[in-house]
Amino acid sequence: MEVFGDNSCSPPCNTLGFLQKNNSLDEKGRLAGQKNLLSCDNSDRDARFRLTETDFSNLFARDLLPAKNGEEATIQFLLELVDILTNYIKKTFDRSTKVLDFHHPHQLLEGMEGFNLELSDQPESLEQILVDCRDTLKYGVRTGHPRFFNQLSSGLDIIGLAGEWLTSTANTNMFTYEIAPVFVLMEQLTLKKMIEMVGWPSGEGDGIFSPGGAISNMYSVMIARYKYYPEVKTKGMSAAPRLVLFTSEHSHYSIKKAGAALGFGSENVILLSTDERGRVIPADLEAKILEAKQKGYVPLFVNATAGSTVYGAFDPINEIADICEKYNLWLHVDGAWGGGLLMSRKHRHKLSGVERANSVTWNPHKMMGVPLQCSAILVREKGILAGCNSMCAGYLFQPDKQYDVTYDTGDKAIQCGRHVDIFKFWLMWKAKGTIGFEQHIDKCLDLSQYLYNKIKNREGYQMVFDGEPQHTNVCFWYIPPSLRGMPEGEERREKLHKVAPKIKAMMMESGTTMVGYQPQGNKVNFFRMVVSNLAVTQSDIDFLIDEIERMGVDL
């Protein structure tokens, strides 16, 4: 036992007291009226406390609960872990921290400073486990960092994180009310709110949370097929004519993946032409429907993208809906990325017509900052989700339970067990309110506007398409000075194609920021900037541009 007295404490305070409540307080079950038990007191040395050493080098997993007398070791181990995590969190929001500390796969596999990824027969001590946790974070990528722009999902929402910690502590499964009563109801109520925002008549509809947008989109294709050809469920695709699906050439590849997986064939997913901004041209849809019909194919399904992955384009849903109605086709709106804009009074018009869709994918884990994974498939017609997927497994969905078994949602899913993805989202909605999500979205879109205005006429930049961004996507080429005078042509194209990858590699090596790039159609590699993290400010946008110029100036 020793007094730990040499840690300095300066504002913001880094000495915290963490105290278990005594049981009687704890039993109250509700916080209201309780004294808060966390403290930060710099003014008085007595506020620090005496500490004994816990030697984790002699403790093992087997010493934790449910081991006899394992309570103390369990709590201390978890608190030590939380200490690692809270330090990570603080640093993630600190711009002096690197976004990543890049290493090649072979370097990590060889073992960085003793960080050994190999598994063995014998247990490691809890000390080593805590070291492994620290190293795992150290060599990872800080996706919550205000200068991480690499993916549509970014940020680290503290409420969402709290929700995830609770979810994993509850460690249950969504398939029945029996073992997830609260979560099942939260899912139902949250889906109802989302459906209201989509705007289906009288708030009717159904839905389920799935493990990501690709699976949600797969659901939409399955349900469409079940609606028009229910016998496919039992008899297979041979019971249907040659069905075709339509989606934009700019749409997410998951529609094609679904076509391949579900037995349509990827060639029967017909790609629609887009305008210069990446939006579907409705006339092209109609032409391709007619062409397919002429060939003897049967059009089934149209996907309209609300917020495309690269351009952030919103397909004209109303015009597409007119055509779907005319030809009696299923209309799906893939709002995995853009669905969040429904929460914003300023921007929801971009999804105008979504209330005419038969199904909608909407990933709160993208634009709304909910931790991964959180994706919903919403369906206008009640009952069809269960009709499509139910297999009525007797061992799970017993009809003779004592409660209303219509709350057992498992048979609506293509999964059996289903992770609890709802709680973090529900908790964030409670904590932020609808207006909180609205502010989040409006702020991110404002930042994109800021970036667009900053670079649209700036020397050395060329926009991939003209006009203000519809979503937070801003697509641009950085033209290094060496290429600025060069005439258009193959040589310039080849050189420009290599600029973004080179800058990206430098960014990753230096660890200062991360942004995505890709080619698109006949366009050579360009940067795709996106903002979905509430931590981003204008200065971070400025920083990105400075970094691109610093790294690209001599290319």
Next chain:
Amino acid sequence: MEVFGDNSCSPPCNTLGFLQKNNSLDEKGRLAGQKNLLSCDNSDRDARFRLTETDFSNLFARDLLPAKNGEEATIQFLLELVDILTNYIKKTFDRSTKVLDFHHPHQLLEGMEGFNLELSDQPESLEQILVDCRDTLKYGVRTGHPRFFNQLSSGLDIIGLAGEWLTSTANTNMFTYEIAPVFVLMEQLTLKKMIEMVGWPSGEGDGIFSPGGAISNMYSVMIARYKYYPEVKTKGMSAAPRLVLFTSEHSHYSIKKAGAALGFGSENVILLSTDERGRVIPADLEAKILEAKQKGYVPLFVNATAGSTVYGAFDPINEIADICEKYNLWLHVDGAWGGGLLMSRKHRHKLSGVERANSVTWNPHKMMGVPLQCSAILVREKGILAGCNSMCAGYLFQPDKQYDVTYDTGDKAIQCGRHVDIFKFWLMWKAKGTIGFEQHIDKCLDLSQYLYNKIKNREGYQMVFDGEPQHTNVCFWYIPPSLRGMPEGEERREKLHKVAPKIKAMMMESGTTMVGYQPQGNKVNFFRMVVSNLAVTQSDIDFLIDEIERMGVDL
């Protein structure tokens, strides 16, 4: 500011010190050699610390990071949450705590003691959010409780939980090495170990973690189809003959679901007869293959179950493999539930022949106690997973990255974004070693043996099938005294059918324990006991039997 001095502290100590390390220590990045900073000191009042109040009623989500000066509120909020969670964990392992506090859906929807599930436009205070967290746990089900036997997944592994907390803090996505370098490598190394345990020649093989066993099984059917009819990927099911799949009538319903979803049709999933123990009769497989061929169908795929959901039966893999080889069929082993037995030298013989399978589903989140979700699909042939699923999305899987892009695993998946399910499992494996999983499995199987021995000749019990359990499943009827003298017949059947649901309802109302029941074929409702939680002891088994008798005696 006030001194908080009225909490009693008795062994096991419930007063804990939690101290942020100062930054210089923190920067070391490795624990070795550091003094541990957590303490529990009951011997001295000075060891307690002074606390200031944090009034969460005036704090909102917007006051947390990334808010300016939000660090302190963030840490305190998270610690308060951790306090709630660690109390929940302690009680989960305390047998005097109820497994659940049952309420009907309408009761929870009406709002229990102010627990309001509805979402609104305006934000709630952090105080309310913490109350909501507490209530969510209060009205949930303690799946980690030593008397929760309701599902194949149970228990609350502390290392696994720590892994989940870290995973959600890292909040990243498995699709590229770029943003999940450490996790991608952990997945690769862990899959390699699992493949070694399956025993494919020279340790070759491939695999991926998926969102549950149903999706893993779906993968197996997709890959089998791609192996024999690769053109289905592009041209659809019309490019293949009428394919049929075979699986046991006792197998998991996900094979049928996959058949329906992927366009085979559920009727083309042919169910195989089983022996009295629920194991496939190989001769029936061969007969049905021949019958299908005679009808002009083309057999494609056979699923052998290693650990069936209800009986815990292991199909005879070697005999099935002989037939698959003879007729050139894909052999999948669904070891979602039984795969864990591969870790046990004593029990792995039950999967004898698994090394002849083309693919294997194995859910560490079931028998191995890994938190939900954690399921792997393993595939013998390298490259076929990517061949089957790749769509080569340019915006995600750029070929011109600076690192070896073969580590970008996303295009092997039917998902796009993919949750990090590997870390908790990897961390548990590190912490327990292979021998730790072996001990876990052996212990759970010993407990089932104990239950079987206890009730096989006990008055009032009837086993659903004879013989020792192959897995931890023990299936039995409890016969209340009123039915014991009754002759076999429809009346007794009808009455017996109602016994398990009634007892189960009483269990849930009283909250003392939970165990599953279901009918199977022509067998009326019976209890299915399973053990997968390391916290279970013989006394918990005794308790279950006492409860069944206490509740059932007057039925």
